[in-house]
Amino acid sequence: MDVFEAINKRRSVRAYKSDPIPEDILKKVLDSMRQAPSAANRQPWKFIIIKDRALVESVVKACNAQTFLMQAPVVIAACGIENQAWKGVGGNRSASAVEIDVSIAATHLTLAAAAEGLGTCWVGSFNEACFKKMLKVPEGVRIVMLTPLGFPASPDLIHPLNPETRKDFNEIFCENYYA
Ligand SMILES: Cc1cc2nc3c(=O)[nH]c(=O)nc-3n(C[C@H](O)[C@H](O)[C@H](O)COP(=O)(O)O)c2cc1C
Numbered sequence: 247m248d249v250f251e252a253i254n255k256r257r258s259v260r261a262y263k264s265d266p267i268p269e270d271i272l273k274k275v276l277d278s279m280r281q282a283p284s285a286a287n288r289q290p291w292k293f294i295i296i297k298d299r300a301l302v303e304s305v306v307k308a309c310n311a312q313t314f315l316m317q318a319p320v321v322i323a324a325c326g327i328e329n330q331a332w333k334g335v336g337g338n339r340s341a342s343a344v345e346i347d348v349s350i351a352a353t354h355l356t357l358a359a360a361a362e363g364l365g366t367c368w369v370g371s372f373n374e375a376c377f378k379k380m381l382k383v384p385e386g387v388r389i390v391m392l393t394p395l396g397f398p399a400s401p402d403l404i405h406p407l408n409p410e411t412r413k414d415f416n417e418i419f420c421e422n423y424y425a
Contacts, residue, residue, distance in 0.1 A: 252361040254407065259365025261399035262317040271362050272320065275395070278358035279324075282351035285343035290330035291351055294323040294381055301380075309376035311392075312369055318396030323381060324352045326388045348390040355393070365398040 247255075272295075279293060296302055297320055306316050315321055331344035356366045369392040377389050398404055 247361045249357065252357045255404055256356050256360035256366070257404055258367040259394070259398045259403050260314045260367055261403060262314070262319075262365060262394055262396040263399055264317065264319060265397050266319050267364065267396060271364070272395075275355060275358040275362055275364065278354040279351040282347075282354045284347035284350065285332035285335070288330050288332050288343075288347070290327045290332075290344050291348050292325045292327060292387070293351075294325065294383075296321040296323065296381075305377060305380040308380055309373045311372050311377070314367070315369065315392065315394050317399070318365075318394030320395040322355065322393050322395055323377065323383075323389050324348050324355075324391045324393075325383060326390050328386050328388065344388065345390050348388075352391050352393065355395075359395060360404075363397065364395055365403065366393045366395055368393055 276293070276295070279291075284290065296305075302321050303316055305311070306313060326344035326348040328342060328344055331342045331347060333340055333342050335341035335343050335346070352368065356368065359366045372389075372392055374389050377383070377392070378387075381389075383389060
């Protein structure tokens with residue numbers, strides 16, 4: 247599958263089968279995160295691969311999180327290590343690239359997963375303090391996003407893009423100058 251097919255197959259999946267992910271496929275999609283670019287190649291990240299069902303259930307319940315996270319066989323918490331990140335985004339010496347770097351790696355995951363027939367859903371709305379406590383994430387490390395990873399509950403969840411869900415081409419591209 248080429249990258250355009252993977253982009254077309256990536257949809258936010260919010261219902262999963264509990265079927266396990268074969269280890270070789272899991273390793274392959276995780277390795278796509280390892281290969282992601284990062285500012286000054288700092289790789290200021292750590293990815294928690296949560297497979298323990300009891301742990302996922304207790305964290306989701308304790309943190310009042312979105313319950314579809316509990317359906318997939320794997321949940322990934324993408325963490326950014328603040329003091330490893332390059333600083334200087336946009337010429338601002340204190341602006342950290344940590345969220346940008348982790349988000350690029352997470353985007354690799356979403357596309358690699360789609361190429362392997364797996365679903366993901368970027369979850370950015372969660373109680374970070376609660377998740378950090380439950381997952382033993384230390385000070386100075388952020389959880390940038392969560393995603394379930396698993397086989398979609400139904401093939402219908404991988405539907406073609408509904409054009410109404412995206413801005414028009416001409417609305418978002420302009421030539422030479424901002425217009
Ligand atoms: C930064 C970010 C945060 C998001 N947070 C959530 C979330 O908390 N819960 C959720 O169900 N979807 C979340 N999404 C998924 C978006 O709703 C989804 O990507 C968007 O509606 C487009 O749909 P699609 O991914 O199926 O193309 C998030 C996406 C991004 C990029």
